[in-house]
Amino acid sequence: MLDLTKFEIWFVTGSQDLYGEDTLRQVAEHSQIISDFFDKNSEIPVRVVFKPVVKSPEEIYRICQDANMAASCVGIVAWMHTFSPAKMWIRGLQILQKPLLHLHTQFNRDIPWKDIDMDFMNLNQSAHGDREFGYIMTRMRINRKVIVGHWQQNDVIEGIASWSRVATARQDLNGARFARFGDNMRQVAVTDGDKVAAEMTFGFSVNTYAVGDLVKVINQVSDEAVDKLITEYEDQYQLVSSLRKGNEKYSALQDAARIELGLKYFLEDGNFKGYTNTFEDLYGMKQLPGIGSQRMMAAGYGYAGEGDWKTAAMVRALKVMGSGLPGGNSFMEDYTYHFNPDRNLVLGSHMLEICPTIADGKPSCEIHPLGIGGKEDPVRLVFNAPAGPAINVSLIDMGNRFRLLVNEVEAVAVDEELPKLPVARALWKPAPDMKTGCAAWIYAGGAHHTVFSQNLGTEQIEMFAEMVGIELVVIDKNTTLRQLKNELRWSEAYYK
8 A cells, every 4th residue: 555654744833033043943943843753753654844934925935835846745734833923824825735734732731830931921922823823724715624732642643643644645636547447337327427627626537448458458468477466366365166276267267367467557557546447348358357456446546336436536545544554445335224123234335346455354255146247257355344433435526516425334243144145245334323324325415336444534534525625514423314404505505
């Protein structure tokens, strides 16, 4: 997965020339100490880079300009150690294109009751310096994250770490390329959308490639590469006997491995960060990519079925956010319900393509018939997802805006035998309850495709929505249908 240590957030401290050389020296020393502390903290996945204290409109403009141009910089952490008149920040903030975190802290944790004097008060003015800075951002309608607390406190460190992950995902999507093999599933509404608007909003591009272009690459994969990949399958998964060498379905495993390698080579050669395909357009392929798509997701690529490029992009974004954290993120679909009054549940799955990063234990590599697509039996990984808190995330095109929808869920163990269901699956209870959660999702226009995440929460999705400037709808334990319908009406009025 993506190595987040190659990215940076810049620690920028605001002050002004009014205070004199000695005070500004102390401001710089304190800022350096805080920045170094964050940089050395293992919980923050990116580098934290100290930048010289900014004291004038020209210095502020220049640091914002430099941040825009630096590919490794994913955002700025700003702190006002002293008072920094906010009119100095206007031009810089007007051009800043990277996410901004406003850290409302101070160097000292406690007030030095017996020693405090006016020199101390002049130096440590965050309590009102940050309010001046906050005012100008609110006046300019700038979306940002505000974190309050002493810089050594765990919740502050956790907040910066979480924000930096989201900022990295934001940077990763900007300029990202997604391949769409064929069109979306015919006559389906929610998987389609405005790709031009998406590029303007998120920065990623989606372009169509003929399935024949992919098939050409697949057919060029060497037998040696196929054999090497099958050895990897044998090491990582439990292969059913029919797929083992010398048995009747071994050639299907070879075909699946060849398809996976073809996908891998095509994506690498085109510098793509994700893709989508559809079972209605498989011309020249022997089977629908099952294990190949599953493993491409596990490697960090965004994926969604049936031409759903929006969900593919969100899979990529959440995989970047969650990189290095326990648990995984996967393309998912609400497939069927368990309406038992004592235990209402959703069974999530898809035809083939669920990411093994969410597997509970070692997946089984199997082959079974597929009733759609008209191709040979596809190879896939079969497993259950474990119990625990999770979220489902859906990105939908509302025509005049994008809406990001989140439902907090509680995954439960799959304790029933499913001998005739040959696909990976997850089982969960939606918040606040089955009837309210499902109705709220439908009222909000949520798609049947989602990203299922075990290692991220609503807060990260909220930060992402704010960074890209799109609507967010949250379904959680506090949701009521009356309130949600009102929120949807208010949003409709706002965006008109």
